[in-house]
Amino acid sequence: MNTQGNISPVDKELVERARRGEIAAFETLVRSHETKVFSFALNITGGDHELAQDIMQDALIHAYRGISSFRGDCSFSSWLWRILKNDFLRYREHAAFSREEPDNRKGNAVDDHEPAVELAIMRQERLLLLRRLVAQLSIEDQEVITLIEFQELSVDEVAALTAMSIEAVKSRLHRARGRLTELVKKNKNLFL
Numbered sequence: 641m642n643t644q645g646n647i648s649p650v651d652k653e654l655v656e657r658a659r660r661g662e663i664a665a666f667e668t669l670v671r672s673h674e675t676k677v678f679s680f681a682l683n684i685t686g687g688d689h690e691l692a693q694d695i696m697q698d699a700l701i702h703a704y705r706g707i708s709s710f711r712g713d714c715s716f717s718s719w720l721w722r723i724l725k726n727d728f729l730r731y732r733e734h735a736a737f738s739r740e741e742p743d744n745r746k747g748n749a750v751d752d753h754e755p756a757v758e759l760a761i762m763r764q765e766r767l768l769l770l771r772r773l774v775a776q777l778s779i780e781d782q783e784v785i786t787l788i789e790f791q792e793l794s795v796d797e798v799a800a801l802t803a804m805s806i807e808a809v810k811s812r813l814h815r816a817r818g819r820l821t822e823l824v825k826k827n828k829n830l831f832l
Contacts, residue, residue: 647712658707673717683786686775687768699724718801769830773823781816
C-alpha cells in the first residue's frame with residue numbers, strides 16, 4: 641500500500657498564494673521545511689556545508705520557478721526533497737564531484753584539561769566521517785539512512801515523505817544499513 645502524504649491545509653493555501661506571485665508566501669513555505677531539507681542536503685553532500693547550501697539554493701530556485709507544477713498529491717517538503725535530490729544528481733553528473741575533505745579541525749585547539757570539549761570534538765569528527773561514508777552510498781540509500789538514522793523519522797513518516805510503501809522503506813533501509821556497515825568495516829581505521 642502506498643502511503644502518500646497529502647499537503648497540509650496551511651501549505652496548500654501558501655502554495656496557492658505563491659502561485660499567484662506572493663513571494664512572502666513562498667518564503668513562509670520554505671522556512672517551515674528548510675531545516676529538514678537542508679539536513680538531507682548536508683548528508684548527501686557528505687557534510688560539506690558549502691555544497692549543501694549551493695544545492696539547497698538551486699533547489700529553492702527550481703521550486704519557486706516550478707511552483708505552478710506542484711499538484712499537491714504529496715507534502716510540500718516531499719516535493720522540495722525530490723527537487724533537491726534531482727539537483728544533486730545533476731550536479732554529480734555535470735561536475736567533477738570532489739570528495740576532498742575540508743579541514744574542519746582548524747581553529748579547534750583543545751585544552752587537554754577539558755575532556756568534555758575533546759569528547760564533543762571527537763563525536764563531531766566521527767559524525768563527519770560517517771556522513772562522508774553515507775555520501776558514498778546511492779542517492780536512494782542516502783535518502784533512507786538520512787531520514788531514519790540522522791533525522792530520526794519513523795518508517796511510516798519516511799513512507800509518507802518519499803511516497804513509497806512502508807514495506808519498500810523497510811527493505812531499502814535494510815539494504816542501505818548493510819551497505820553502510822560494509823563501508824564502515826572497510827574504513828574502520830578512520831574511527832579508531
